[in-house]
Amino acid sequence: MELLELRGISKEYRSGRGTVKALSDINLSVKRGEFVSIMGPSGSGKSTLLNVIGCLDRPSTGEYFLDGMKVDRVSDDKLSEIRNRYIGFVFQNFHLLQGLDALGNVELPLIYRGIGSAERKRRAKEALEAVGLSDRIHHRPSELSGGEQQRVAIARALVQEPLLVLADEPTGSLDSRTGRAIMELFQKLNTERGITVVMVTHDRDMARYGRRIVRLLDGRIKEEEFIG
Amino acid sequence: MRFFFAAQMAWQGVVINPLRSGLTVLGVAIGVASVVSLMGIGEGARLAVVRQFESLGSNVIVIKAHDAKAEFMPEEAEELLERVSGLKYASPVVRTNAVMRWRRARGQVEIIGVSSDFPELRDHRLVSGRFFTKWHVEQRSPVAVLGYNIGAGLLGGRSPVGQTLTLNGQTYRIVGVLEKKGPGQAESIDDKVVIPYTTALKIAGKKTVDELWVKAESAKAADLAIAHLGRIYRRKLGFDVTAPKPGGGEQQQMPGKEGAEKPVETLPAPQPEDHRKEEKPALELGKDIITITNLNTLVEEADKANRVMTLLLGGIAAVSLLVGGLGIMNIMLVAVTERTGEIGVRRALGAKRFDLLLQFLMEAFYLSGMGAATGTALGIWGVNLFNRYGFNAVISAEAVRVAVFVALGCGLLFGVYPAWTAASVPPVEALRR
Ligand SMILES: Nc1ncnc2c1ncn2[C@@H]1O[C@H](COP(=O)(O)OP(=O)(O)O)[C@@H](O)[C@H]1O
Ligand SMILES: [Mg+2]
Numbered sequence: 001m002e003l004l005e006l007r008g009i010s011k012e013y014r015s016g017r018g019t020v021k022a023l024s025d026i027n028l029s030v031k032r033g034e035f036v037s038i039m040g041p042s043g044s045g046k047s048t049l050l051n052v053i054g055c056l057d058r059p060s061t062g063e064y065f066l067d068g069m070k071v072d073r074v075s076d077d078k079l080s081e082i083r084n085r086y087i088g089f090v091f092q093n094f095h096l097l098q099g100l101d102a103l104g105n106v107e108l109p110l111i112y113r114g115i116g117s118a119e120r121k122r123r124a125k126e127a128l129e130a131v132g133l134s135d136r137i138h139h140r141p142s143e144l145s146g147g148e149q150q151r152v153a154i155a156r157a158l159v160q161e162p163l164l165v166l167a168d169e170p171t172g173s174l175d176s177r178t179g180r181a182i183m184e185l186f187q188k189l190n191t192e193r194g195i196t197v198v199m200v201t202h203d204r205d206m207a208r209y210g211r212r213i214v215r216l217l218d219g220r221i222k223e224e225e226f227i228g
Numbered sequence: 229m230r231f232f233f234a235a236q237m238a239w240q241g242v243v244i245n246p247l248r249s250g251l252t253v254l255g256v257a258i259g260v261a262s263v264v265s266l267m268g269i270g271e272g273a274r275l276a277v278v279r280q281f282e283s284l285g286s287n288v289i290v291i292k293a294h295d296a297k298a299e300f301m302p303e304e305a306e307e308l309l310e311r312v313s314g315l316k317y318a319s320p321v322v323r324t325n326a327v328m329r330w331r332r333a334r335g336q337v338e339i340i341g342v343s344s345d346f347p348e349l350r351d352h353r354l355v356s357g358r359f360f361t362k363w364h365v366e367q368r369s370p371v372a373v374l375g376y377n378i379g380a381g382l383l384g385g386r387s388p389v390g391q392t393l394t395l396n397g398q399t400y401r402i403v404g405v406l407e408k409k410g411p412g413q414a415e416s417i418d419d420k421v422v423i424p425y426t427t428a429l430k431i432a433g434k435k436t437v438d439e440l441w442v443k444a445e446s447a448k449a450a451d452l453a454i455a456h457l458g459r460i461y462r463r464k465l466g467f468d469v470t471a472p473k474p475g476g477g478e479q480q481q482m483p484g485k486e487g488a489e490k491p492v493e494t495l496p497a498p499q500p501e502d503h504r505k506e507e508k509p510a511l512e513l514g515k516d517i518i519t520i521t522n523l524n525t526l527v528e529e530a531d532k533a534n535r536v537m538t539l540l541l542g543g544i545a546a547v548s549l550l551v552g553g554l555g556i557m558n559i560m561l562v563a564v565t566e567r568t569g570e571i572g573v574r575r576a577l578g579a580k581r582f583d584l585l586l587q588f589l590m591e592a593f594y595l596s597g598m599g600a601a602t603g604t605a606l607g608i609w610g611v612n613l614f615n616r617y618g619f620n621a622v623i624s625a626e627a628v629r630v631a632v633f634v635a636l637g638c639g640l641l642f643g644v645y646p647a648w649t650a651a652s653v654p655p656v657e658a659l660r661r
Contacts, residue, residue: 056576056655077580084578095573095659099244111233112578156577 002065003163003196004030004053009062009072010219011048022048023219026062032163035190035197037207040216046200047168049216053198054087054166055079067163084112088157088195090167094149096141102128102152103137109160127155131185147178154185165189167199171206183209234583238590241563249595252559256599256639257606259549260631264607265614266545267627270538272620277534281527283413285350287450288523291440291457298465298517299436302425305343308442312456314449319343321439322428326395328421330382337378338420339395341428342441349443350414355379357389357404364403365424372400373422379405395421396431447524454522461518542627549631552599553638560592560646564653571650572658581651588647589640596639600632607631 011023022045030036038046051057052064055071056079064072071082088109089095096105106124115123128137131151141149150170157165167186171179187209189195201207213225242249293299305318322341327334344362346352356379360371372393374382379402382388388402400423409417429435442457444450564571571584607628614621 051656054576056659077582080575080578080580083576089576091659095569095576097570097573099240108574109577111237112574112580112583114230160577 001032002029003032003034003067004028004198005063005065006053006059007063007065009049009052009059009064011045011052011057012060021219023052023059026219026221028214028221030196030198032196033190033194034212035187035210036199037210037213038198038200038216039202039204039207039213040222041202044216045219046216048219050166050168050198050200053164054089055082080112084109084160086163088160088162088165090150090153090157090165090170092169092172094141094146094153094173096149096152096156098141101138101140102133102144102155105141105152106156106159109156113160123159124155127159128152130158131155145178146174147181150174150178150182151185154182154189158189162195164196164198167197169200169202171201171203176205179203179206230583231586234586235590237587238594241567241587241591242594248559252555252595253598253602255555256549256552256596256635257603259545259552260600260603260635261606261610262545262548263542263631263634264604264623264627265610265621266541267538267630268607268611268621268623269614269619270534270541271624271627272622274531274534274538275622276620277530278527280413281523281530283351283409284415284523284526285443286524287444287447288350289442289444289450289453289457290519290521290523291442291461292519292521293438293517294519295517296438299438300440301435302429302437305440305442308440308457308460311460312442312453314444314446314453315442316445317345317349317441317443319345319349319441320425320437321441322425322432322434322437323439324428324432326421326431327397329394329397337395339428339431340417340420340422341425341432342422343425345443346422349441350417352409352414352417353407354404355407356387357402359404360424365426368426368430369424370395370398370400370427371403371423373404373406374402375416375418375420375422376406376408377418378421395423450522450524454520457520461520465517542630545631546634549634549638552635553596553642556592556595556599556639557642557646559595560588560643561649563591564588564646564650567650568653568658571653572655572660575653575655575658585647585651588650589643592639592643592647593636596635596643599639600635603635604628604632 006026006028009023009026009028010021013020013022026049028049038049040046048057052059055066059072062072063070066082066086069082071079074082083089097108100108103121103124106127107120110120110123125134125137128134131154133148133151133155136144136148136152139148141152144152150173153170154165165186170186171182174182183206186197186199190197197210199206199210207213208227211227213227215222215224291300300320302320305320309315309318319342322339324339324341325336326339328337342349344360344365347354347359354373355376357373359373360369363369364371372395374388379388382391382393387405389404391402392399393402394400406417406422411418425437429437442453444453574584608623611621611623
């Protein structure tokens with residue numbers, strides 16, 4: 001069962017000096033429960049690909065099916081709903097809201113799903129527990145270490161009970177030991193909860209936590225490698 | 229549900245940067261406060277003037293001769309009551325001075341000689357005794373009604389009714405004391421002595437009076453009476469009353485000699501109804517022999533002038549309110565730029581454009597709402613402060629309503645653009661920052 005299916009996806013950016021082709025003719029399928037790493041040099045289109053997969057951006061051409069739905073041409077509001085229901089995001093620089101404590105940050109996706117306060121808090125606490133932060137619930141991002149902040153971000157993705165977690169260089173701002181701990185967490189989510197993970201990284205060691213490595217170059221898929 | 233969350237998140241946006249929110253709120257508050265207090269001053273001034281004019285009595289028409297040759301016989305007042313319909317009370321008026329003696333004290337006082345209609349005519353009441361009667365007037369009786377200050381001064385607060393005093397050496401019996409009108413009110417009647425006009429003419433050594441007062445039954449009757457009186461005195465001065473002239477104008481002037489040579493030209497041509505009110509009282513023309521003035525009109529004009537002044541003050545203050553509103557817009561635009569990352573995160577997590585629009589709009593609304601509330605409090609405090617320094621400012625509910633409404637309106641109006649900007653940032657763009 002394919003969770004993601006990209007057919008002939010390309011993405012162009014128009015700027016003053018002309019058009020930049022960030023992605024060209026991408027064909028990619030990801031099955032439910034897979035853990036895929038995307039690698040490639042800087043500017044090769046990794047983030048652009050992840051944004052298209054995450055319904056944050058629309059492809060210029062091509063078709064994109066997410067869990068059987070054709071989502072490359074749906075409305076803005078519908079995309080918001082899809083992100084909220086299906087997709088959890090983890091970013092390199094965490095992207096937590098500074099004004100909210102850990103619990104508040106983890107609650108956010110559920111707010112936009114319209115879930116009541118008590119239920120939200122219960123689920124947010126559960127998610128924080130799952131990433132080992134039960135004792136940091138009321139800390140603000142500025143009071144947490146980088147690793148802890150990334151765990152909060154992962155809890156925020158978890159709380160959505162997503163089909164898919166997308167991570168753009170999740171260990172890029174962390175030292176290698178903390179990075180490995182985060183990767184183990186991803187692996188655990190993948191194996192224990194069956195959550196599909198698509199992760200961008202340019203660190204070979206981190207990429208090897210995945211079962212498949214997709215290499216990009218100049219907006220094209222150069223090669224795919226399966227890890228046994 | 230959605231609104232509730234947006235409201236909650238908007239509140240977080242306000243409290244996360246207390247200094248900046250505080251300054252924005254202050255900007256709006258200053259605007260609201262200046263509208264409330266400046267309009268308060270204007271409104272207070274208007275009410276003071278209106279009160280002063282109202283103390284002159286309602287529906288009173290003053291007929292004044294500005295030339296000795298045009299002066300009136302005192303009996304004319306009574307005659308006018310019969311000739312002009314709608315008039316209820318009339319009195320000739322004699323103004324003079326006399327040396328008053330009370331026991332061992334003596335001093336100059338202003339005397340006003342009137343008929344027994346005086347209390348009804350100028351809306352006066354008595355605190356003690358009663359007013360002199362028609363009979364007193366006919367008999368030229370030496371009776372006096374004292375203004376409140378004079379009456380209260382004589383026996384240290386006890387009623388002097390029944391006592392006597394002398395005016396220019398002649399003994400007068402005090403029959404009454406008028407109610408207090410207040411400083412400067414009702415031509416400062418509190419400091420005057422009122423006696424029958426017949427007696428006053430004797431003191432002044434005159435036979436004619438230069439002023440007549442009549443009172444009409446109603447404001448409408450006063451308007452009609454003015455027109456009628458105009459015709460009467462025009463004819464008396466020898467003008468052709470059939471010549472076109474500004475009909476029931478509020479005030480009519482009879483031109484003197486110079487004007488009399490070409491009477492029709494000096495009288496303004498007939499004008500449409502609404503233009504008539506624009507006529508300036510021609511007292512300053514100097515040529516006028518007789519002026520007929522409806523005091524109601526003076527009240528209206530003073531009221532109008534003061535209303536304009538209130539609006540002007542309000543307008544000036546509104547500018548600062550506008551500046552406060554722009555402050556909100558400014559701060560919200562900064563917030564949108566600064567919080568693009570936040571916008572991106574929220575969008576990534578499933579916020580729709582409408583959610584962000586709502587959140588930022590509510591944030592602007594909070595700022596303007598708090599500004600309006602503090603501003604109103606500040607304005608009320610300001611009005612009290614002004615009053616401590618001798619202003620007669622009032623807290624006008626209308627000013628508060630307008631200011632609060634405008635502040636909230638500004639908040640929403642100036643919040644819409646930044647909110648819309650926030651909602652329109654594409655999620656990818658927003659996340660890149
Ligand atoms: N919004 C944009 N406007 C113009 N060019 C862009 C934009 N986003 C990305 N690009 C370009 O697309 C290419 C791929 O970018 P990106 O996907 O961010 O690469 P990576 O994440 O692999 O470093 C780059 O050449 C980049 O300059
Ligand atoms: Mg990138």
